Amino acid sequence: MRESKLEFTPTYERLPSYLRFAEDASLKKQDFVSGTSLAGFLGLSPIQVRKDLAFAGLKGIPKRGYKVSEIIDGLKIFLTWNKPKKAILIGAGNLGKAVLLCNDFKDCGLDIVGIFGNDKDKIGDKIGRLEVLDIADLAFEFERLKPFIAIISVDEKLDAQELANLLAEKGIKGIWNFTTQKIRIKGNVAIYNSDFTADFAVLCADIQRRNG
Amino acid sequence: MRESKLEFTPTYERLPSYLRFAEDASLKKQDFVSGTSLAGFLGLSPIQVRKDLAFAGLKGIPKRGYKVSEIIDGLKIFLTWNKPKKAILIGAGNLGKAVLLCNDFKDCGLDIVGIFGNDKDKIGDKIGRLEVLDIADLAFEFERLKPFIAIISVDEKLDAQELANLLAEKGIKGIWNFTTQKIRIKGNVAIYNSDFTADFAVLCADIQRRNG
DNA sequence: TAGATTGTTAATCGATTAACAATC
DNA sequence: TAGATTGTTAATCGATTAACAATC
Numbered sequence: 001m002r003e004s005k006l007e008f009t010p011t012y013e014r015l016p017s018y019l020r021f022a023e024d025a026s027l028k029k030q031d032f033v034s035g036t037s038l039a040g041f042l043g044l045s046p047i048q049v050r051k052d053l054a055f056a057g058l059k060g061i062p063k064r065g066y067k068v069s070e071i072i073d074g075l076k077i078f079l080t081w082n083k084p085k086k087a088i089l090i091g092a093g094n095l096g097k098a099v100l101l102c103n104d105f106k107d108c109g110l111d112i113v114g115i116f117g118n119d120k121d122k123i124g125d126k127i128g129r130l131e132v133l134d135i136a137d138l139a140f141e142f143e144r145l146k147p148f149i150a151i152i153s154v155d156e157k158l159d160a161q162e163l164a165n166l167l168a169e170k171g172i173k174g175i176w177n178f179t180t181q182k183i184r185i186k187g188n189v190a191i192y193n194s195d196f197t198a199d200f201a202v203l204c205a206d207i208q209r210r211n212g
Numbered sequence: 213m214r215e216s217k218l219e220f221t222p223t224y225e226r227l228p229s230y231l232r233f234a235e236d237a238s239l240k241k242q243d244f245v246s247g248t249s250l251a252g253f254l255g256l257s258p259i260q261v262r263k264d265l266a267f268a269g270l271k272g273i274p275k276r277g278y279k280v281s282e283i284i285d286g287l288k289i290f291l292t293w294n295k296p297k298k299a300i301l302i303g304a305g306n307l308g309k310a311v312l313l314c315n316d317f318k319d320c321g322l323d324i325v326g327i328f329g330n331d332k333d334k335i336g337d338k339i340g341r342l343e344v345l346d347i348a349d350l351a352f353e354f355e356r357l358k359p360f361i362a363i364i365s366v367d368e369k370l371d372a373q374e375l376a377n378l379l380a381e382k383g384i385k386g387i388w389n390f391t392t393q394k395i396r397i398k399g400n401v402a403i404y405n406s407d408f409t410a411d412f413a414v415l416c417a418d419i420q421r422r423n424g
Numbered sequence: 425t426a427g428a429t430t431g432t433t434a435a436t437c438g439a440t441t442a443a444c445a446a447t448c
Numbered sequence: 449t450a451g452a453t454t455g456t457t458a459a460t461c462g463a464t465t466a467a468c469a470a471t472c
Binding site for chain 1: 311316320420
Binding site for chain 3: 451456458460470
């Protein structure tokens with residue numbers, strides 16, 4: 001569930017899958033891929049793929065398709081993934097670790113420079129190349145790390161709204177909220193809520209529909 | 213990014229937040245909540261909340277609002293969250309652990325009865341109340357556990373499509389795919405793709421829009 | 425050339441929002 | 449009663465799909 005009404009959200013959601021497809025094609029030494037093949041692989045309609053790529057500023061060549069290198073470079077620029085963005089992770093639990101250590105973000109310009117925990121046992125531990133910092137030092141460490149994005153993956157014992165208020169005050173540009181707690185910020189901060197239970201609701205509805 | 217075009221998806225995504233709000237109200241011993249207050253808290257429009265609740269079959273009382281207990285019971289039934297659904301987790305990494313151990317699903321009828329790992333070190337370990345099973349025994353253990361839903365959170369070393377094919381053949385009803393690998397199933401299996409990079413793309417677009 | 429593919433304009437479909445009557 | 453709220457029908461808005469011309 002996303003917070004603000006950003007136009008073309010479904011398109012933005014599809015673009016990363018086009019990027020991955022192009023990177024696979026690149027590994028296979030293919031120079032061009034057609035929107036049709038992309039659509040076929042991803043289970044989308046060719047028209048939608050062409051519309052999306054056109055939206056991202058990409059031009060194809062009739063009969064040949066889209067140049068793989070242009071898809072890769074173009075989409076990375078369009079998504080701002082060509083520029084590294086410093087991020088901090090708040091919450092050093094399993095989800096925080098998963099985000100920090102998974103390889104899916106290697107192309108996204110997500111540069112996690114700090115991880116904060118609440119649990120006294122965990123503070124000082126190493127996760128990957130980072131040492132878990134004390135969440136109590138968040139305001140102080142913010143100045144040093146100067147993050148652009150904050151990822152909140154704390155458990156329900158901590159108040160996500162309070163954390164968000166502090167982050168907003170310090171000048172964060174975007175907050176990715178993995179808690180089911182509601183976050184609202186008055187200023188100009190982008191907020192994305194990844195609510196697993198919302199996703200699960202959609203899956204349940206789909207199962208129900210398919211099984212009467 | 214979701215797989216199939218299920219109507220009313222945005223509504224289904226919002227319903228869990230209404231359920232949580234009602235449960236909070238219930239803890240505060242409130243008997244009724246208005247759609248207006250719900251909308252105000254969640255940053256939605258009152259019309260949308262009323263439409264959503266009506267879609268879920270809930271009836272309010274003019275001037276008073278909606279009965280809290282009816283929201284809770286009604287939404288749980290509507291989402292099929294009143295009935296426990298057996299699920300298996302495939303992938304015993306940090307994300308799998310996070311899903312298994314987080315409390316957000318306590319109301320969702322998600323009953324995780326098995327977790328499978330690939331890493332020889334991890335097989336046999338206890339995570340929460342479950343022992344990590346060998347993914348090589350998936351077909352065999354499926355018969356014993358009889359899961360309804362499978363959550364795939366394996367890393368890129370494993371082929372998610374191959375796992376999905378096996379699960380589909382065994383009769384799984386729904387697959388929740390946390391990998392960025394594309395899964396396609398011919399049969400009548402509901403698939404929900406939780407692709408973090410798709411979410412991140414939307415956040416990046418929102419940040420970009422807000423900052424010129 | 426013919427066929428495959430892109431690109432664009434128009435039509436359709438679904439979701440949200442507006443307007444307002446009904447009601448406690 | 450008056451005011452607040454729900455419920456419903458119509459209008460709007462955005463996203464997807466269709467149709468088809470342009471092109472290599």
